[in-house]
Amino acid sequence: MQRVVITGIGAISALGTGADANFSAAFAARSAVGPVTLHAGSHRIEGCAAQIGFALPDLIRKADMPLFDRVAVLAWCAASEALQQAGLDHDAAAQQASGVFWGTGMGGAQTIDNAYIDLFIDHKTRVRPMSIVASMNSASAAHIALRAGFGGTVNTYSSACVSSAQAIGEAFRHIRHGYAERVLAGGSEALLTVGVWRAWEGLRVLGVTDATHPERTCKPFSLDRSGLVLGEAGAAVMLESLDSAQRRGATILAELTGYGASNDATHMTKPDPAGQARAMRMALREAGLAPGQIDYINAHGAGTLAGDLAETHSIREVFGDHASALMVSSTKAVHGHTLGAAGALEFVLTVQALRQQAVPPTAFLALPDPACDLDYVALQGRTQQSLRAVMSNSFAFGGSNAALIAIPFI
Structure with a gap:
């Protein structure tokens, strides 16, 4: 390998x-x-x-x-x-x-x-x-x-x-x-x-x-x-x-260390947290990392009612107690949903967050949804973080899910 x-x-x-x-x-x-x-x-x-x-x-x-x-x-x-x-x-x-x-x-x-x-x-x-x-x-x-x-x-x-x-x-x-x-x-x-x-x-x-x-x-x-x-x-x-x-x-x-891909096989447009969770777990397994070693997730976070809630549930399912300590943000608030380009654009931003040890925010999150109860890095980015491993999530109509993990090169 x-x-x-x-x-x-x-x-x-x-x-x-x-x-x-x-x-x-x-x-x-x-x-x-x-x-x-x-x-x-x-x-x-x-x-x-x-x-x-x-x-x-x-x-x-x-x-x-x-x-x-x-x-x-x-x-x-x-x-x-x-x-x-x-x-x-x-x-x-x-x-x-x-x-x-x-x-x-x-x-x-x-x-x-x-x-x-x-x-x-x-x-x-x-x-x-x-x-x-x-x-x-x-x-x-x-x-x-x-x-x-x-x-x-x-x-x-x-x-x-x-x-x-x-x-x-x-x-x-x-x-x-x-x-x-x-x-x-x-x-x-x-x-x-x-x-x-x-x-x-x-x-x-x-x-x-x-x-x-x-x-x-x-x-x-x-x-x-x-x-x-x-x-x-x-x-x-x-x-x-x-x-x-x-x-x-x-x-x-x-260094790119993990990739997971899955399909919900449940609905063409309604996201399934279980399918999303499978992709994230596959990426963790391939990277040889425990959930607690991920410090930041660039979320799919498209701003839809069903999608954002499903992703919150899937992250909690995969990361358990560590989910509350995770920093999660969606940059789509400022660059929109670029569909077929979204996974690559957001992975590039995730790699830069890793290199700069700085997490971009979820812009305009002044009124958080109580049901989306993770640390979504509201409004303002964070510098001087200690990011050991980062993940980028992408989910799609048709039920396709993908997760990528990067770490600093040592």
Whole structure:
């Protein structure tokens, strides 16, 4: 069994460009949620989301842009940062023996929406020539592999909100069992379109916009929470075997030691604490850790009534008496629910919490739900902590659950 370490991280979300910018904003409880307006012909939507409102890094030639849906652009923004930090953007031999495991819930949603607008609103007889290439779920992983020169295994995971956590976990196993020395893993999502928004509205799980403070619309674990807020993002981690990292002289950021994956097998949309607990226990077992050795959990915490309560119960089931001593927080309050990218973005933030020994807060938790009775690090982050091991949880429609554990590299 190979030890698996992290040698690079990257992130882009409505919080900003770069992993450091994202952590700084999350720690400061600086919300990126706000009013958005979406158009499609005569259709107009006004709502609240965590939309990236700034110019994206100029990393792709204009001539290549027709091949890229926005989800793939976000993917490459995050991946290129992780690659550069890992020092793999100029190592030809290592590149050929490296792979890409990427997650996305809906792939090229904007390309698909544009095709429907062309056909059914503008009454065109054809769609844009590169629509298939841009919209396929595997496009992001393919673009990363092509641009990074990675000739190893390239896999795409699409399991709703656990997609990128699953991609990271399966990449961890791929390296741990000796199938590869290096895998760039993560996920991206860009689904702020009229069609996707209307579909989420139909489920009645979107939060009601806070009329006074729209930036506070997402309130995980709060008594007045009303639902999730959609966001867009890309996030990546460069995973390597310890032997590979040491041989290259790479800087090791942390060690990934545990991954658990389960399915509720009970309901398509209603979360089951027992299924969530199985994933967390599997991650603990693989990491060789007792529940009492976890000091912080980055919760799935989407801000839904049922989801936040179920996660509270599952954490209590797994951690027992230690649950009351655990620090738990949800950063979705400030960057929204980025769906297929959520697991990767939140794992990147969790790794940074471990490295800085600082825990980001659950923003806007001024009125805690008495039924969500854990230490949810309300309102303000905490510095100078003694974090020995940290966990990141991701849960999804369809019943999929994933948990990842990281420790400082020693």
